[in-house]
Amino acid sequence: MHISYPHIRQKDPAIADALEQELQRQQQSLEMIASENFMSPAVMEALGSVASNKYAEGYPGRRYYGGNQFIDIIEQTAIDRAKALFGAEHANVQPLSGAPMNIAVYSAFCKPGDTILGMDLGHGGHLTHGHPITLSAKVYRFVRYTCDPETGEIDYDAVRQIALQEKPKIVLCGFSAYSRELDYSTFHAIAQEVGAVSMMDMAHIAGLVAGGVLRNPVPIMDIVTTTTHKTLRGPRGGMILCKAQFAKAIDKAVFPGLQGGPHENQIAALAVALKEAATPEFSQYAAQVVANAHVLCEELRAGGLRVLFGGTDNHLILADVVPLGLTGHEAETVLDAVGITVNKNVIPNDPRKPLDPSGIRIGTPALTTRGMKEPEMQHIGQLIIQLLRNPKDTTIQTTAKATVKRLTQQFPLY
């Protein structure tokens, strides 16, 4: 498919130029940031649609403004598809993105000063799970559990002890840099024992859950939040799935508690993405994402990187690059220079600073969307190791650039 912006080109050449350059950058690089993916043309079309023109405060059938008969169809379709895909009793599709979706849940169940138990941020937890610089951390009190950095195992007895002692209102699991499966039943049981709600933030893995390759937390946990633009391959946005008994509290917390008018163009795009995610092709995609991550992980390990958590069950790999004599920032820069995009990342108990940590995080969702499979992962893994082992070797970098060019031409984006 050829993408062009004729109307923007005519009215605003500066933005048209930047958009075309960004499209080229995406087409010509190997996107390995674990949280990124490529929407389908159908999802993109919905995102740029007239649905963005409409104010629709409220929920389908209960709006504050008139003229919402077609918007109601769009939002109700998104809700119904989300419920069917994940087996949820209730879905709220209005969160503008991941951060507000989590804040909405916290505010639904906690008063200022209340305690939330979540995964340590250095062990894979997310910024929005109470990093000290966030608003949430100023309003609520976050306490932490950790995992074994070598095996990824979570000591659930220890989690239970912390919960008994700290009496959280929410027991939260979920992550953005952790690569193993979680035991949702145990998390939920711990929450029940201490009178808390159980919450899973599956932002990173929603697509793998939808595709049936990872356990589905939705039937077990009270509340499941997810972004819609990572493995799920929808538009940038958030979504909250919950048991029926929490539906009112969640809907109230999102609107009018936190947000104003929902972005109905984003919700239309989400509806389209959810339809795509319910197909057999998407299940194949999800399985390939994980198969690719396994191959890549073994290549990186064989090449001398220290893989955290003992490997991967999902789409991402967290690796310590210090054994190769580099920092996370240096590794990111070396790879970026040849068009391989990854991000520096803290590792558990990182002795280094967040802006130049010891690790990098690498993911396979975007490359898998382009159609790459095991042979390409093996090749790219070897390339990454070669580059990281010889960060100043310009011959290796020139060869790497040529390989990146060949691969991106062989697997076009749109």
Ligand SMILES: *Cc1c(COP(=O)(O)O)cnc(C)c1O
């Ligand atoms: C990405 C992510 C978020 C935040 O999403 P934004 O859309 O960037 O606000 C929240 N939780 C987890 C676990 C994530 O990975």
